[in-house]
Amino acid sequence: MSKNIGKNSDKSPDKDCDKRCNTSRHRASRVRKTGALLLGLLLCLPLAVAAGHQVFLAHLNRADEQISRLVTLPEGLVKLATMEFSGPASDFLMFKVMVYLGEKLERQENPAPQEWQLAHQAICQVTNLDERFWDPYLLAMTTFPWDAPQLLPQTVGLLEKAALARPEDHQPYYFLWFLHAYFLDDAGQAARYIRLAAEKPGAPGYYPTLAARSALYAGNPMAGALFLEGLSGQTNNPELRQYYAKRIDALKKIAFLQEKVDAFTSRFGFAPTRLEQLREQGFVSALPEDPYGGQFFIDAQARVYTTSKLVEAKQEKKEANKQAH
């Protein structure tokens, strides 16, 4: 026993040394491994960020990619494929449409006709996934007729779909009334729609009076400004409120100049041909500027309009107009 103890005690310093050496070697190898991993991470992370940014930039310039491939799929298939998640799917698709159009408006670019068509297709898909979702109808109503008049019939179709999906809501019929009265100059249809809107619960009391006045709204800029003001007050998105504010400003300026042109006509018995005549005769102290970068003018029917057609002018054109002004 004692021999054994002696043997053990003789061997123990060597064993301890081995253990210590092993531990220090193990530690060193762990430090080396951690260092290598950290180095790898330092190399990979910036690479991933840089490559990710390049992918994002590449996607930014691809118009068809910006909304979603869901847009081009058959409606029935999309509805079936999204199963119990059709609500969130409609939200994400709508978000993509808003980002797509929002970016264009932010960059002060007017989307090309095919891009508007894509936006319309996407809105149809959103309303297919959730036909009661009000935001897509609202977006269609506040952009298509104003910026893409070629989509006016499609906007009417979308609002008729909204009227069916939201039977208790007076707003789809009210919008249809406005489309027919303001853009389509169809007082008969407009009166029918506003009567239908007036029958809905919670409809404002002034709706029945609009039926008789529908003809007065055709192309009336003040009516357009008031309509958009009403919508702007009920919109949460600040970018869209800014978008509405610009259009309201332009419409109010047109309405103001039209009023002065009418006053000029009634005083002199003939309409002015140039807006400068209003300033020369003291009707206005200064001519307002078009917020879209165009120039206001008087057409052959003595109606005031703008060269921008209430669509964002290109930056160079805007500067040229400013200089000319």
Add this chain to the structure above:
Amino acid sequence: MLFKLWQVALFTYRESLRQRIVYGVLICAALLILFSLMFSGWFMRDILKIILDLCLAAVSLGGLLVPFFVAINLVAGDIDQKTIFTILSRPVGRGLYIVGKFCGLALLACTIIGILTLATLAALWGAALIFDPFFLRNLSINAILVAIAMKALATLVLIAVAMLWSTVTTSTFLATLLTLCSYIIGQSVESVVRFLVLQQNQLDYSPLLRLVAEASLYVFPNLAAFNFQHQAAHGLAIAPGEVLFALVYGLSYTAGLLILAVLLFSRRDLS
């Protein structure tokens, strides 16, 4: 017997809580609910709908976690790894084992859905603080609670489906695959049958196809029957009759599946 059932259920519940994936998905779902508040701020008018769509989707995903990841692993895993013999060597019958496991998993699903419901209510409270009351005017707590309760019922049906497939098959992979197929068919079969019924005069299709589709509607669980998310998101009234039928359908279908699972499991050669 009830005590034994409770013990098996409690054992299953504790065992399933040990799988950390549950906590991971709970954190993800809670983050999703927080994200819903930020995401909804981008929209124009239907802010409440956006919040509820995302929160109720999180509730659904949290519920689906139980049949797909926990139930199959527990039941088919028990058979696969032969750990079932440890349980069955005690005075616990095969039927009691199946029903007890189901009760434990149902308890787990209710816990997850309960936590996510609280998170949904917290998200709505946050929305009331951030947004104008105009944007939350359609809020109906009753409709939300009914929709969540129906989601819980759909989860119970799916757990029963997962248990049935686990008792029939020999591997966890096969059981997962069959449960996934049942889920997809259950979610879409109603739409397919509705399409066939509505288009029967316009489209020329085989009567056999319609028969198969209609039979699937009754054979597979019609999970769309429990979907009241649309009504909750838009603040629409839910017809009590519709809820009652869904409740009876869900409970009777689940009971039927469990009886079938017990019958098949009792005859199964585990050796």
